[in-house]
Amino acid sequence: MSGSNSAAELLxxxxxxxxxxxxxxxxxxxxxxPARHRQHPQxxxxxxxxxxxxxxxxxxxxxxxxxxxxxxxxxxxVDAQIDADMKVTGAKGHSLSxxxxxxxxxxxxxxxxxxxxxxxxxxxxxxxxDFFWFQHNFTNDxxxxxxxxxxxxxxxxxxxxxxxxxxQTAASLGRKSQAQGRILRVILIYCRSDxxxxxxxxxxxxxxxxxxxxxxLHDKPTQENCPQQVYDALVExxxxxxxxEGYIYESGSxxxxxxxxxxxxxxxxxxxxxxQDDFDVPRDISKVVSTSDATTSSMPMRPEDIGVASKAFV
Numbered sequence: 001m002s003g004s005n006s007a008a009e010l011l012x013x014x015x016x017x018x019x020x021x022x023x024x025x026x027x028x029x030x031x032x033x034p035a036r037h038r039q040h041p042q043x044x045x046x047x048x049x050x051x052x053x054x055x056x057x058x059x060x061x062x063x064x065x066x067x068x069x070x071x072x073x074x075x076x077x078v079d080a081q082i083d084a085d086m087k088v089t090g091a092k093g094h095s096l097s098x099x100x101x102x103x104x105x106x107x108x109x110x111x112x113x114x115x116x117x118x119x120x121x122x123x124x125x126x127x128x129x130d131f132f133w134f135q136h137n138f139t140n141d142x143x144x145x146x147x148x149x150x151x152x153x154x155x156x157x158x159x160x161x162x163x164x165x166x167x168q169t170a171a172s173l174g175r176k177s178q179a180q181g182r183i184l185r186v187i188l189i190y191c192r193s194d195x196x197x198x199x200x201x202x203x204x205x206x207x208x209x210x211x212x213x214x215x216x217l218h219d220k221p222t223q224e225n226c227p228q229q230v231y232d233a234l235v236e237x238x239x240x241x242x243x244x245e246g247y248i249y250e251s252g253s254x255x256x257x258x259x260x261x262x263x264x265x266x267x268x269x270x271x272x273x274x275x276q277d278d279f280d281v282p283r284d285i286s287k288v289v290s291t292s293d294a295t296t297s298s299m300p301m302r303p304e305d306i307g308v309a310s311k312a313f314v
Contacts, residue, residue, distance in 0.1 A: 067271045068183045069117065071138050071173070074106060075125040075166060075188045078155040082191045084219070087254040098217055099154065101256045102189055105263040106149050112267055114140060124148045127188070128158045131166035161197040163188075167207075167241050168200075174209030174243070184210040185270060190234065193218040193225035199237035211270040212242040215262055216250040227252060245273040 076082070082102070085095045113120050121138035122145055125131060135148040166186065174184040190197065214234045218227040231250050238246045249262035265279065273279070 067269055068181060070113075070120045070269070071123070071177045071182050071184045072113070072120065073123045073125055073170065073173070073184070073186045074109075075127055075131065075186060076102060076152055077161075077189060077191045078126040078128050078153065079161075079192050079195070080154050080157045081193065081219075082154050084191075085254075086256050088256045096256065098191055099152065101259055102217075103149050103152060104256070105259050107146070108260060109263050109266065110145055110149075111142075112264070114142065116267070121182075124152070125166070126152070126155070127161060127163070127166060127190070128155055129160055130162055131169060158192075159195065161190075161192065161195050163197050163199045163237060167203070167212075167237075170210045170212075170241075171207040178209060183270060186210055186212050187266060188212070188214045188234075189217070190214060190230070191217045193227045193230065196226065196229050196233045197237070199233065199240065201240070203240045208241065208243045210242070211244050212238050212246045213266050214238060214246075214248040215259070215266075216248070217259065218250065218252045220252055244270050245275060246270075247273070247276050247279070 082099045083097050085097055086101050088096055088101075110122055118140060121140050123136055123138045124134040124145075125136075126134055134151060135144070139145065166188070170184060170186045177184040214237075216227075216231055216234060218230065219225055221227055227250075231248075234248055238248055247266060247268070249265065251258045251262065268279070
């Protein structure tokens with residue numbers, strides 16, 4: 001059989017007939033040419049298939065996920081215990097107080113959040129016996145934010161703390177933010193080791209309109225204080241009032257780096273969060289090292305790797 005006859009037999013199109021099938025009607029017929037018959041039959045068949053796919057490619061599109069902009073109220077405890085010293089000294093050897101460290105952490109948080117999206121907004125409040133405003137208008141003006149944070153200061157010792165007014169105000173603001181297509185978050189920074197905060201126990205589900213986060217800086221437990229009871233009360237309040245996944249962190253070590261790490265964890269957008277138990281940040285390096293050692297202990301180490309391993313954990 002000649003080469004031209006073989007090519008004709010391998011073409012995917014049937015010969016013209018009085019009643020062609022619908023699939024054949026959709027494919028254009030091409031005129032034969034000497035150059036085409038000189039092609040290898042298999043290559044010619046592959047060429048035809050590539051040029052005329054039997055089915056049109058489907059147009060798949062993945063809808064983008066929209067995350068609402070945030071209105072964030074940062075509420076700072078103004079009790080005198082906020083003036084306690086941290087374990088890290090500041091510039092020129094001066095001791096660094098909790099208040100100084102908290103201000104630095106707030107600056108870090110605000111600048112990082114605005115770097116993610118410049119339309120997030122912030123307001124600032126204090127908590128003594130009750131809630132009060134430092135700056136009640138939400139803003140993303142960095143100069144106004146800086147001046148508001150610098151104005152934070154302690155106001156004396158307070159034997160009680162009631163979070164009810166804070167939550168009532170936040171519930172109202174949360175509904176206003178939702179009407180604007182935004183969401184509200186309240187971040188409470190609490191510093192008292194001997195005053196258990198009160199909170200509303202009859203919080204109705206209809207009032208749940210904001211996310212509640214908490215940072216708790218406290219002293220070591222003694223006979224005179226009760227940081228565990230304070231922490232438990234904050235956890236209970238969070239579970240009652242928070243919309244979605246609220247985060248709570250505590251530290252009694254007095255190290256500023258712990259505070260900064262925890263504040264960075266609160267950068268997580270409430271609509272993108274996993275459960276806090278699954279949020280393994282910051283990670284415990286000792287556990288990572290022990291797991292790595294268990295995995296690679298049976299493998300020989302090259303001489304050049306010894307220097308690298310020793311530098312990694314100096």
